[in-house]
Amino acid sequence: MSRHSKLQKQVLALYRQFLRAGKEKPGFIPRIRDEFRENSRIKKTDVMHIEYLYRRGQRQLEQLRDVNTKQLGSFSKGNGPG
Numbered sequence: 001m002s003r004h005s006k007l008q009k010q011v012l013a014l015y016r017q018f019l020r021a022g023k024e025k026p027g028f029i030p031r032i033r034d035e036f037r038e039n040s041r042i043k044k045t046d047v048m049h050i051e052y053l054y055r056r057g058q059r060q061l062e063q064l065r066d067v068n069t070k071q072l073g074s075f076s077k078g079n080g081p082g
Contacts, residue, residue, distance in 0.1 A: 007050060007051065010054060011050070015059050018032045018036075021065050028029065
């Protein structure tokens with residue numbers, strides 16, 4: 001059984017928090033799972049990118065917890081315009 005790093009534990013805790021918050025919003029759970037699954041492909045050695053996404057996820061979690069939130073932005077780093 002492998003041990004998780006501190007950052008991995010933080011990301012897993014964030015994921016659980018998203019799932020709990022998403023229960024209150026119809027259709028959010030599949031989107032949350034897809035986003036985390038997509039980002040799970042990031043190499044574990046790319047710590048800067050993981051930390052960036054973690055901080056971004058924390059901000060999005062706060063938005064998700066807002067009762068007025070109806071949709072959620074992407075967690076992944078998408079391609080910009082042009």
